Amino acid sequence: MGEAPPDxxxxxxxxxxxxxLGAAHPELARRLQDGSLAPxxxxxxxxxxxxxxxxxxxxxxxxxxxxxxxDLVETLADDLAGPLSRSGGRFVAGNALEFEDEPFDLIxxxxxxxxxxxxxxxxxxxxxxxxxxxxxxxxxxxxxxGKPAAEGGPPHGMSGDHLAEVLAARLEVVEEAEALRxxxxxxxxxxxxxxxxxxxxxxxxx
Ligand SMILES: C[S@@+](CC[C@H](N)C(=O)[O-])C[C@H]1O[C@@H](n2cnc3c(N)ncnc32)[C@H](O)[C@@H]1O
Numbered sequence: 672m673g674e675a676p677p678d679x680x681x682x683x684x685x686x687x688x689x690x691x692l693g694a695a696h697p698e699l700a701r702r703l704q705d706g707s708l709a710p711x712x713x714x715x716x717x718x719x720x721x722x723x724x725x726x727x728x729x730x731x732x733x734x735x736x737x738x739x740x741x742d743l744v745e746t747l748a749d750d751l752a753g754p755l756s757r758s759g760g761r762f763v764a765g766n767a768l769e770f771e772d773e774p775f776d777l778i779x780x781x782x783x784x785x786x787x788x789x790x791x792x793x794x795x796x797x798x799x800x801x802x803x804x805x806x807x808x809x810x811x812x813x814x815x816x817g818k819p820a821a822e823g824g825p826p827h828g829m830s831g832d833h834l835a836e837v838l839a840a841r842l843e844v845v846e847e848a849e850a851l852r853x854x855x856x857x858x859x860x861x862x863x864x865x866x867x868x869x870x871x872x873x874x875x876x877x
Contacts, residue, residue: 679744679786680744688723691724692853697851698852701851702810708734709734716774717731717775717776718770719738719739719780720783721783722742722747727779736760740762741764741765743766747762748764769798770798775803775807776803780810784811792837800838806870807868809868811864812863812864813834813864816830816831834864835864846863849863
């Protein structure tokens with residue numbers, strides 16, 4: 672028998688949220704600071720799937736992104752919806768696998784991909800590709816990197832290759848690097864991953 676899917680709402684209700692760093696991820700903070708994840712000069716739309724308590728979403732909003740923070744757990748809106756709406760963004764309670772909206776310039780995925788069932792990964796890859804405009808980027812914190820697949824989940828082990836594979840129809844990997852980590856560090860590795868959506872009509876190189 673497979674493992675029961677996580678009850679995310681119950682984890683938040685019970686305060687059992689070991690994934691929550693209590694602040695924006697240091698790698699995101701660094702890239703917002705150095706401008707490498709800055710919004711376009713004309714303004715940019717960022718989607719944060721599996722936003723949790725929204726530390727990253729709020730950091731993006733503070734740097735000028737118009738942020739849509741998306742999570743299955745409705746009660747997360749209590750603390751997040753107000754601050755996001757003040758910067759033109761919003762919180763959406765819903766399933767990222769079914770989410771539709773205007774195109775985004777950035778998807779920031781921090782321990783979201785590892786939270787979805789591996790059977791749903793291809794579906795998310797397609798959704799993400801459709802949600803990004805050509806030239807837009809999918810930036811992710813790849814975690815837990817190096818966790819043996821046999822250890823199962825949740826969260827499910829993953830590597831940048833897993834992400835690259837499901838995004839391949841529309842996106843090309845442009846960077847994979849060691850991520851700046853919080854001290855004390857999480858038990859498994861973390862890497863930064865960046866893929867860019869190809870211009871319309873361009874097909875992946877074989
Ligand atoms: C491991 S937590 C990470 C939360 C946040 N990114 C952070 O780093 O604190 C995964 C989050 O994804 C949300 N989630 C899981 N599956 C989802 C789905 N299909 N659509 C939207 N959110 C989902 C959970 O409710 C949870 O908040």
